[in-house]
Amino acid sequence: MSVRPINRTFSIAPMLDWTDRHYRYFARLMSSQTLLYTEMVTTGAILHGRGDYLAYNQEEHPLALQLGGSNPVDLAACAKLAAERGYDEINLNVGCPSDRVQNGRFGACLMAEPELVAECVTAMKQVVDIPVTVKTRIGIDEQDSYEFLTQFIDTVKAAGCEEFIIHARKAWLQGLSPKENREIPPLDYERVYQLKRDYPELNISINGGVKTLEECQTHLQHLDGVMVGREAYQNPYILAEVDQKLCGIDAPVMSRDAVLEKLLPYIEKHLQQGGRLNHISRHIIGLFQGEVGSRVWRRYISENAHKQGAGIEVITQARAEMDSVVSL
Known part of the structure; x- marks a missing residue:
């Protein structure tokens, strides 16, 4: 099966209970270029759950599956299933700070285990031809130095990961709810810009707090892509101009x-x-x-x-x- 080229200029963040297949179909009506992500799906749900957790509409392409998990064997099995179903990318969640996710040993707490993340990436890349990417934070708890971030990137890059989406906030794993983790730790866009300067060979997208296409244009002067979350959901019509303003597509804007x-x-x-x-x-x-x-x-x-x-x-x-x- 041929691998479709993916435009990473603009994407919509995976958001639990929000970015389901109905929302993604709706989003695709407004933008042909936006890269869409599923909600985070755990390996356990795919391998042992009742129901089809990989279902989507063909119109949604380009479409990435975001996986939650930390067992390389299980992640590889899920990645293989997803590739067979026609997904365009597999993304590993190394950013979610919720207690439930930590108890399952995945999400943001995996930043403290870069070797395990590298193992997971290697296992998935061995069984699929589509890109395997990582969405992560700039740090966790007191481990928030630039050196900590670059050590993580170096280790995972060595496993063959070439695309990273960086949420420009660190995550507090204790004492803050997932909602507070989206708002309280300060954003540090400059740190993500520095990452791109230091790793020009990597494809780096930024996530966190972006509300307008004008802000996207500013970020794109420094980075390869911008991922927008809540704004793309609560004010979805901003997607109607993504193709024209960010991707250079000459097409009328749909009302x-x-x-x-x-x-x-x-x-x-x-x-x-x-x-x-x-x-x-x-x-x-x-x-x-x-x-x-x-x-x-x-x-x-x-x-x-x-x-x-x-x-x-x-x-x-x-x-x-x-x-x-x-x-x-």
Whole structure:
């Protein structure tokens, strides 16, 4: 199977309970170039769980699977399954600080075990032809020197990893919740810039606190890529200009209504297959953020999409309610 070339200029962060396949389909409608990531999936879920944890829509490509785990054999087995299913990249989570993740010995705590991360990367690279990448932090707890970070990079790079996504905050493994870990440790973009200067041969993307495409453009003067998290979810329409502003694609920018129009058949199909409206509608609540009537849109969907038997008319009525506000 041929390996698809991946544009790493702009990507959307893997976010648990958020970046599911419905959100990714919606995001792809607005940008053909954005690299999409799954939510973090543990090796245990894939190998022993009930259900298909590797399911996705073909339209989502380019698509990376983010794995959580620290057992090289299990990670290799999951990577092989994912490559066979057509994923474009395997990403190892070395950034999540939650207690649950630490108890499973993966996530950010793995920064303290670079040799184990290197083993994991080696095991996966031996069984797949697609890129194996690592998403990590700039440090953990008191281990937050630049030397600590470069030692980690050196060790994992020696295993053949050529692409790193760096969340520009260290993680506090004790005493802070995952939410606090996204906000309290200060961002240090300059440290990530320095990493790229010292490792020009590596592909390095930055993550953390990025809210606008203008900020992305600034980061791209120093780095290879930018990964955006919550802003791409809560204000998804920023994706509509990614191809043009960041990737040099000469194409018209799709309107919010055009995006919605293209999503409706997907929603209809999901409903016909027995799915519920709010499986998808929860992802589009922010589509009209900043527009007149956006509050009406959000409220109408929030109050009605979860109801038994709710159908496509909830979406069309929410849009009509917006228009009635505009015309007042």
